[in-house]
Amino acid sequence: MAELKPYAWLKPGVFIGCLVPLALMIADAARGQLGADPVAIALNRLGLLALITLVASLAATPARLVLGWAWPLRLRRMLGLFAFFYAFLHFTVYLAIDQGFDLAAIVKDVTERKFITVGFAAFMVLVPLAATSPLRVRRMLGPKRWQRLHRLVYLAGALAALHFIWRVKRDLTEPSMYAAIIGALLLARVLYRKTRPARPAAE
Amino acid sequence: MARHDVTPRDVRTRYSAGMSRRAEPSREITPEGLYVRRREWLKNAALTVATAGGVGGGLLSLLGDSARPRVDEAPNAPAPTSLEPASRSVMLDPKVDPQTSFDAITTYNNFYELGLDKADPAENAGSLRLRPWTVTVDGLCHKPTTFDIDQIVSGFALEERVYRMRCVEAWSMVIPWLGFSLAELLKRVEPTSQAKYVAFTTLLDPTQLPGQKRSALDWPYVEGLRIDEAMHPLTLLALGLYGKTLLGQNGAPIRLVVPWKYGFKGIKSVVRIELVDHLPKTTWNDAAPDEYGFYANVNPEVDHPRWSQRTERRIGEIERRITLPYNGYGEEVASLYRGLDLRRNF
Numbered sequence: 413m414a415e416l417k418p419y420a421w422l423k424p425g426v427f428i429g430c431l432v433p434l435a436l437m438i439a440d441a442a443r444g445q446l447g448a449d450p451v452a453i454a455l456n457r458l459g460l461l462a463l464i465t466l467v468a469s470l471a472a473t474p475a476r477l478v479l480g481w482a483w484p485l486r487l488r489r490m491l492g493l494f495a496f497f498y499a500f501l502h503f504t505v506y507l508a509i510d511q512g513f514d515l516a517a518i519v520k521d522v523t524e525r526k527f528i529t530v531g532f533a534a535f536m537v538l539v540p541l542a543a544t545s546p547l548r549v550r551r552m553l554g555p556k557r558w559q560r561l562h563r564l565v566y567l568a569g570a571l572a573a574l575h576f577i578w579r580v581k582r583d584l585t586e587p588s589m590y591a592a593i594i595g596a597l598l599l600a601r602v603l604y605r606k607t608r609p610a611r612p613a614a615e
Numbered sequence: 616m617a618r619h620d621v622t623p624r625d626v627r628t629r630y631s632a633g634m635s636r637r638a639e640p641s642r643e644i645t646p647e648g649l650y651v652r653r654r655e656w657l658k659n660a661a662l663t664v665a666t667a668g669g670v671g672g673g674l675l676s677l678l679g680d681s682a683r684p685r686v687d688e689a690p691n692a693p694a695p696t697s698l699e700p701a702s703r704s705v706m707l708d709p710k711v712d713p714q715t716s717f718d719a720i721t722t723y724n725n726f727y728e729l730g731l732d733k734a735d736p737a738e739n740a741g742s743l744r745l746r747p748w749t750v751t752v753d754g755l756c757h758k759p760t761t762f763d764i765d766q767i768v769s770g771f772a773l774e775e776r777v778y779r780m781r782c783v784e785a786w787s788m789v790i791p792w793l794g795f796s797l798a799e800l801l802k803r804v805e806p807t808s809q810a811k812y813v814a815f816t817t818l819l820d821p822t823q824l825p826g827q828k829r830s831a832l833d834w835p836y837v838e839g840l841r842i843d844e845a846m847h848p849l850t851l852l853a854l855g856l857y858g859k860t861l862l863g864q865n866g867a868p869i870r871l872v873v874p875w876k877y878g879f880k881g882i883k884s885v886v887r888i889e890l891v892d893h894l895p896k897t898t899w900n901d902a903a904p905d906e907y908g909f910y911a912n913v914n915p916e917v918d919h920p921r922w923s924q925r926t927e928r929r930i931g932e933i934e935r936r937i938t939l940p941y942n943g944y945g946e947e948v949a950s951l952y953r954g955l956d957l958r959r960n961f
Contacts, residue, residue, distance in 0.1 A: 421659045425666025432671025433678060447734070448723030448930045449786055457678055464677055512934055517923065527921055578921065581784070582831050582902070583731050586679075 419483065426487055430494045433461055434501075454505050459531075462498035463572050465491050466538075467593055470569055474600040489545055492565065496542040499535045499572075527578035534571035537564050569594040679732075692741040695859035698768075698793050700775040707777050707789060714777065715788040717857045719930050724864045725782065726883055727831050728817065728824035740863025743823050743884065748868050754814070754890035757805035764868050768854060771795040775858075776851060781913045781942045783877035783899075787927045792872055793855035798846045806842070806890045813845040814838075814895035815871060816887040824884070832898055838871065838882035839895030839909065841951075849874055849947055852885075875944040877911040908961040912952065913942035917961045 437457055440446045447453045469491035472484040511518050521528045541562055544550060550558050573594050576587035722737045729736035729743070750767065753759035762770075773793050781787045801813070819835035821827040827834040844850060851872040854861060861867035866883025873880045879899050889895075899907035906920055915925045915938040926935040941948050952960075 421662035421666055425663040426670050428663070428667035429670025429674065432667065433674045436675070448719040449733070449928065451928065451933065452786070460678055461674065464674060509933060510928075510935075517926070521923065524918075525921055525923075582727070583829075 419486070422483065423486060423490060427490060430461075430465060430491075433457065434498075451505065451510050455502060455510060458498050458502035458505060459576070462495050462502055463576060463590055465498060466495035466565070466569055466572060467590060467597070469495060470565060470594065470597050474597050474604070477604040478600050493542060493545060495568075496538045499538055503532075503535050527575055530571045530578065531575035534568045534575055537568040537571065541565060541568070566594070566598050569597075692743075692863060693745060695855070695862055697858055698773065698855040698860050699858075700793055701772040703775040705775070705777050705791075707779065712777075712779060712789045714791055715930050720788060720790055720856060721862050721864060723930060725784075725878065726826075726864055726866065728826040728834070728836065728884075729864060730826055731831060736864035737862075739825060740867075742825060743863040743867065745860075745863070745868045748886075750869060750885060750888065752800060752804045752888045752890075755807045755810040755892060756801075756890050757807060758803065760804055762800075767800075767852075767869065771799055773854065778851070778872060778874040779942050780872075780874065780878055780881075781927060781938065783879055783907065783911065783919065783924075785919075785922055785924060785927045785938075786930055787936070787938075787942075788930050790856055791858075792851055792853040793858065794851045794853035794872065796848050797850045797852050797871070798848060800852060800888070801845060801890070804890070809892045810890035811842055812891050812893065812895050813840050813842060814887075814889045814891050815840075815882045815885055816889075817882055818884045818886045832902055836882060836898045837896055838880055839897050840873065840880075842890075843951055844873070844948075847948060847951065849944060875912060875941040875948045877907075877913060879907065880911050910952075910957075910960050912948075912957065912961075913938065914940060914957060914961065916940070917958055 437446070437454065441450060441454065469488050472488035472491070475481045475484045507513065507518065511521075522532045523529065541564060544553060544558060544561060553561070570591075573587065573591035576590060577584060580587055723733045724736040725733065726736040729739040746764065748764040749761050750764065751759075751761045773795055775791055775793055777789060777791045779787060780790050797813075815838045817836040818824060819827065840850070851874075853866075853870050853872045854868065856865060861870065863884075866881070866885075869885050870883045871881050871885060894909065897907075897909055899911075900909050913924075918924050924938055927938045928935050939945070
């Protein structure tokens with residue numbers, strides 16, 4: 413911090429960028445231009461946005477460990493909250509529009525269909541992480557407990573990737589790509605922890 | 616991490632602190648501090664916009680095809696010509712089952728040979744050459760024949776039939792097909808008494824159907840029916856829809872329509888129909904036998920392992936509809952399956 417290097421544009425830029433697909437989707441939906449099956453399109457896009465932002469937030473720590481980049485860490489919390497935000501919208505569209513609040517059908521889906529079970533589990537894992545993201549709550553928990561809790565984000569990522577893999581009818585290329593990235597990020601973290609046990613404490 | 620963050624306000628205070636040290640007497644010139652501040656502000660604004668554009672554009676490209684559900688017309692697809700039916704049998708109440716729009720029927724398709732996303736077939740259909748085209752009908756019959764497609768168009772009395780189409784993915788449409796009963800064609804080749812099943816094959820030509828370059832499924836696409844299903848009057852060979860010849864994405868120039876079965880039974884762009892004595896291989900059953908059966912009769916009681924078949928979304932509607940046994944054609948076809956365990960033979 414010796415020299416003033418503001419990067420003041422980084423966070424707002426990424427923030428606005430993360431909202432661009434949502435804004436376009438709402439505009440398309442309002443004009444009836446969301447395709448022949450707008451509910452399916454909305455579900456697919458919101459789900460994929462949740463997964464992408466989750467992967468991006470997962471990449472922040474390995475980026476510092478492996479590449480020595482510090483700037484992605486400033487985005488980590490925001491990206492994680494975006495993942496929760498899009499997962500929430502994805503779940504809400506499923507609940508309210510796709511199923512029309514048919515609770516019996518939803519309970520059956522969540523308990524009987526494994527791709528929905530893991531998707532629901534991924535969302536449930538994200539809830540406590542989002543709830544403990546405010547600085548005040550984080551301080552209340554203390555860094556140790558907070559970090560232990562937030563390691564669950566890898567579980568959420570794995571569940572989300574599995575949800576995508578099990579959802580796809582035939583071509584597994586795209587979901588496998590996300591699963592591979594999540595695996596690689598986790599691996600990078602584990603390996604770097606082992607080779608460099610005395611890693612800096614501050615984040 | 617938060618304490619490393621530098622907000623625009625921090626930037627402003629820094630620069631105003633600097634400004635106060637060197638006061639500018641002249642009012643004509645913009646004070647240097649203000650100038651620097653403004654320049655910094657502009658730079659930040661530009662970088663914010665650039666970052667937002669980059670991130671937004673990156674996300675949109677990762678969303679890929681789902682981000683552009685609207686379809687551009689296939690560049691070199693032949694325009695459909697009008698096709699006049701000799702008779703019309705509108706079998707559905709338009710108040711209960713209004714016809715799905717032509718736009719939706721021609722832009723929302725599962726035809727993996729022309730791309731895996733719903734919008735792909737309409738964009739890629741231009742590579743499919745519809746003439747010359749022949750359909751070979753052979754196997755266990757007395758008069759095996761190779762029909763030219765124009766011979767078929769002029770040789771059979773075309774009917775308009777409005778059918779419900781229920782996809783195994785739990786969406787549905789109502790489509791005014793133009794075609795004739797498959798039975799009419801089969802009668803011309805005179806099946807022998809050994810013919811127990813009918814096997815259908817789609818064109819195999821990766822230059823015309825570029826999806827066949829990828830091994831998403833085992834090409835060519837094949838389908839099959841029991842002979843009594845094939846001879847049932849509801850089973851249609853379609854040449855058109857909405858009063859026009861079929862477009863490539865809908866399975867031009869000729870396709871099968873079996874309204875009481877899931878849509879994947881309706882094989883597209885057919886080149887061969889063979890009468891056989893054994894259960895024929897069918898593509899989706901071969902790819903995932905626990906998910907797609909040979910019969911594939913629409914049945915709300917038997918769920919797909921990954922989703923429920925109890926309800927469906929009619930394209931163009933938001934609220935789901937209750938799925939009917941045999942897609943609502945039970946009165947006509949249920950007798951074909953008397954004594955058959957439908958849970959096992961899904």
